[in-house]
Each structure stands twice: as C-alpha cells, then as structure tokens.
Amino acid sequence: MLVVESIRAAHGAIEVLHGISLRVQAGEIVTLIGANGAGKTTTLTCISGLHKPKAGRIAFEGKDLLPLPAHQIVTCGIAHCPEGRRVFPRLSVAENLALGAYTRSDKDEIRRDLDKIYGLFPVLLERRSQLAGTLSGGEQQMLAVGRAMMIRPRLLLLDEPSLGLAPLIVQRIFDVILELNRQGTTILLVEQNARMALKIASRAYVLETGSVIAEGTGAELLADPKVQAAYLGDG
C-alpha cells in the first residue's frame, strides 16, 4: 500500500534521514520506534508532504507522492495526526472536526463519521462548542485523532499519540487505534512508548540516527535482546 524507498532528507544543511526504506501493507499496524532524533517524525512528514526529501521515492497505492503538495496528498487517502496534537486552539471542537472533512463534500457520510467519532470519544460531544485550546492534553489528543479520522483515510499516520498523557488515557488511545484498525484503517505509528507500540503492531522498524537498523514482527522485536536493552528498558 505504502512504499518508501531510500529517502534522504535534510533540515537545512544537516541530513537527518540517510536512506530510509519501509513498506506498509493494507490492513497492517506498522510502528517506527527509536530514540529522540532518530528521524521518526521526519519520515512521517516526508510521507504527508510537509517535508520534501532530497532523494528517494514514496508511492501510495502505486501513485508517486513526491511531486504532490501536502494538501493533495490528503485527498489520496492519507491522514497525518502530527506530533504535539496541533489542534486549532481558537476554533471549537466541532470546527476542528469539520476541518478534518475539509476536502469532502458527502454531507450524509460526514454526518455519520462525526457521530462515529463522538461515539468513540463522548467527551468531544460534551465539549463540541468549547475552544480546542481549553481542552486537557488527553482530550486534545482524542480531538487530533478524531480530526484525522474525519478525513476518512485509508492510511493513518500517528505521531507520538501517547506523549505526555496519563497511563489510563494512553490505554484508551491505544484501544481506539486497535479499533480503527479493525474497522479497516491501515496505521503507521510512531511511538516512544516502544513496548505498547510493539504489542499492537503487526510489524515494526527500528530507527537509529536516520537509518533503519532492524525490522520484524512486533513479537520478534519484543523478544530481541538488543531491542529490549536499548528501547524497552530491560537491559
């Protein structure tokens, strides 16, 4: 479904991705783990078009994404729920969700998806007329995921959805990720919480300073002593 082939990307003069390759098959949950600065977020921004790599190839369902601007990649069926949530703080919860459906014009289906998201996150329904900036961190994360789902993507890119959240909320977010996947959304997940990510992942890639250093199924990497030592804190 998604093919990323030896992409190289730089922030200014500093190259941060030295030829990353990865694949995501339809229906999978694939996770990227690795330390801060390994290039996980940059990989996602290259896929969604916010950052353009210097070299390499990115194709989604056979279509070359590199020449497309970010707002057109959205219409291909890729939603990117960015690091730090990035909800629109001075728009209401309902307006934030409406922006998720910005590219769509199927009114009845939008209504149905909105009901579905309010069903998954009842707190968003309660607070629909509140400004997003006044929500708690966990609520903002739910809004960010809901907003991305309003795009009705076939592939959802999730960047650090557990960052800074209480364990209970993290569990809730991961349950929702699994539920969305069961309903047919393919997921590419970037996570610092490697243990939780590997537990739900079909496959995983380990990134270190801009390169893929290991890959395998979630279970394989969980059992790998090197991964345990470096990322699971069992060393």
Place this chain on the structure above:
Amino acid sequence: MLDTLAQQLLLGLTNGMVFALIALGYTMVYGILEFINFAHGDVFMLSGFFALTLVGALGLQDAQGFALFAQLALVLVLASGFGALVNLLIDRLVYKPLRKAPKLAPLVSAIGVSFVLQNIGLIWGALPLDVFGGGGQPAAPKSFPALLPTDNLLGDAALTLQLKDVLVIGASLAVMTALFLLVTRTKLGMAMRATAQDPQAARLMGVDVDRVVAATFLVGGGLAGFAAVVYALYINTVYYQMGYQNGLYAFTAAVVGGIGNIPGAVLGGLLLGLVRAFSDQFIGAQWQPAVLFGILIVLLVFRPSGLLGSTAREKV
C-alpha cells in the same frame, strides 16, 4: 455643547469606519502571514484614483436620482474589485517569491512597493482628464465631486446629518457584517482561521494554504477599494499620498485593536476616529498626531498585544 459632542461623535464614527475598513486589510494579511503589508494604504489610494477616473468616464457629476445611485453602486463594486486585483497582483509578483525568505525581506519589499504605487498615483494624476484638472499638477489633490446632496436630514436641528454620513456608516456596517459572516460561517472563512492559527496543520487537513493567502489578499484589497470610494465621497479629495497618511492611521488602529484580530481592527478604527475627532475639537488639530500616537504608546505599554489581541500566542 451637546450638539458639538454629537457632531464630533458622528465625525469620529464616519472617519473611524474608513480607518476600520483599511485596518481590516492589514490585520487579515498579518493574521495569516505575520507580515505587515506596508503597501496596503497605497492600494487604497490607487483605488481612489480608479474611482475618480470612473466617475469622470461615467459623467457621474451630472447624474441624478436613481441613475446616480445605481452608478455609484457600480463604482463601489468596480473599485472594490480593482483594489482586490491590485492587492493580489502585488502578492503574486512581490511577496509570494519571498515567502520563505527571512521576514525582513518581504517587509522591506512592501515599503518599496508602497513607493512604486505612489509613483503610479503620480503618473495616473498626470493623465489629461477633466476630473484631474487636465493633469497639469499630478501631485496636487484632485477634487472628487460632491455627488450626494448636502442638505441636513434633520432639517433645522443644530446637528448636521447628511446623506453621505448615513451612507458611509450604513455601507461600512454592511460590508463588515458580510466579512464577519464570510470568516465565521463559510468553509473559506474556516480555512482562513485555521491557516492563521497553524498553517502546517491546515495543510494536513487538505487546505490549499496558497489559495487561502490569495483569498485573503483579494478580500483585504477589496475592503481597501471600498474604503477609497467611501473616503472620496466623504472627504471629496483624492491625492497620491492619501494612502500613506490614512494607511498609517489604519495600521495604528489594527495594532491598537490587536493585530491579527478582525473585531479588534474595527474597534481600533472606530476608537482612533473618535479620539481624533474629539482631540481636534477640544485640544486643537495641530496636536492630533501627538495625541493619537501618545495614546497608542501608553496603550501598548499596558497592553502590548492590543485591546483584543491574545496576551500570549497559543502554541502547544
């Protein structure tokens, strides 16, 4: 005394409306690009020249009754369209290529564009047209014909309320209401607000930020064109430096209200108009700039982000 107060209140409101209309253009562009378009006042000025040329071409100074109002409405619409297109053209030719340059580059370019537009105003004013007095003195103020009847609508009352007062206030309020609805109720307006708050996140929602920027320049330029006709009808003069002076006041109004904030621009414009009128009446016209900018400085010391500006930028 009461009549004097009421008269100054009316004068302040009408002037304030013009400032507010221009201030909206500054504040909307700033809201999205965090960039002060210093040439904005000169778009207002050129629209004034355009309107006067049109008035001459249509022979509006001799029109009366329904024909006058219908053609005046046409002038309003065409001048707004002219302002919108000029503003968009400036963005595409000058500012857009500098979008990723350091912030000082577009700012200095805007000052340059301002001079270029003023010179276009001078050249325009040199055209041998009757409305420009033959074009012999390009820099001299051109008189804009008093198209509207000047009778006092209140009869013999001491307070003078002319048709042009009603028209200026009514038309400005109508345009501001339309803008408010555009920004709060339409998809484009929602995209504008989202882009102003977080352009990257807006792109991830499928918003074509480039088109939103274009729409913002169109709307801002349209408001400046509209303001130019209102101003010309009211003050009965257009001249090549009118954009510099009124633009400075309108920019001040936008800062007082909280730059980037749309209701703030309207509030700041009205406030500036009122302060100006009362200071002229009770302190003396020669003190006008000192009073206005004195108040601005004091206000910014206590509220650095303006009256309605948020005290801190919300970045999560």
